[in-house]
Amino acid sequence: MASVKRKPGPAELLVLEDFLPYRLSVLSNRVSGAIAARYAKAFALSIPEWRVIAVLGRRPGLTATEVAEATEMDKVAVSRAVARLVAAKRVAAQADARDARRQRLTLTREGESVHARIAPMALESEQRLLSALTVRERADLNALLDRLLIAARNL
Numbered sequence: 001m002a003s004v005k006r007k008p009g010p011a012e013l014l015v016l017e018d019f020l021p022y023r024l025s026v027l028s029n030r031v032s033g034a035i036a037a038r039y040a041k042a043f044a045l046s047i048p049e050w051r052v053i054a055v056l057g058r059r060p061g062l063t064a065t066e067v068a069e070a071t072e073m074d075k076v077a078v079s080r081a082v083a084r085l086v087a088a089k090r091v092a093a094q095a096d097a098r099d100a101r102r103q104r105l106t107l108t109r110e111g112e113s114v115h116a117r118i119a120p121m122a123l124e125s126e127q128r129l130l131s132a133l134t135v136r137e138r139a140d141l142n143a144l145l146d147r148l149l150i151a152a153r154n155l
Helices: 020-042 047-058 064-071 075-087 111-131 133-154
Strands: 091-095 101-109
Touching: 020 101, 020 111, 047 064, 047 075, 047 091, 047 111, 064 075, 064 101, 075 091, 091 111, 101 111
Parallel strands: none
Antiparallel strands: 091 101
């Protein structure tokens, strides 16, 4: 009697190491971890704290909710990072003029100094990573990432 071949199901077809969301996560974790190790040592900052500083460096006056939206980080992670940065006097929080329940966040002089010193380190790390690609591949990668970000909104 001949054996019947059955079609593999989705669970059997999913190879985690080949799964795009997994690969993007691994890449992101490796890159963020490598960069974070440099500024964590020099500035005693976590990844969420650095992201808050980076966003406020370009867009002062955001609320924690707006920072969470801009970074696509969890609101709890942003809230904890903001609390640590306020305690370290790197971020100042002032009540919103229109809604006292919300606080507008800005970098303090210390926060601006940290931002000015870390930004070149982050950009240098990015350049080292991108040096593995040609100029054309970098342009292609940016275009592909833009398309995937748009597609991800529609999932």
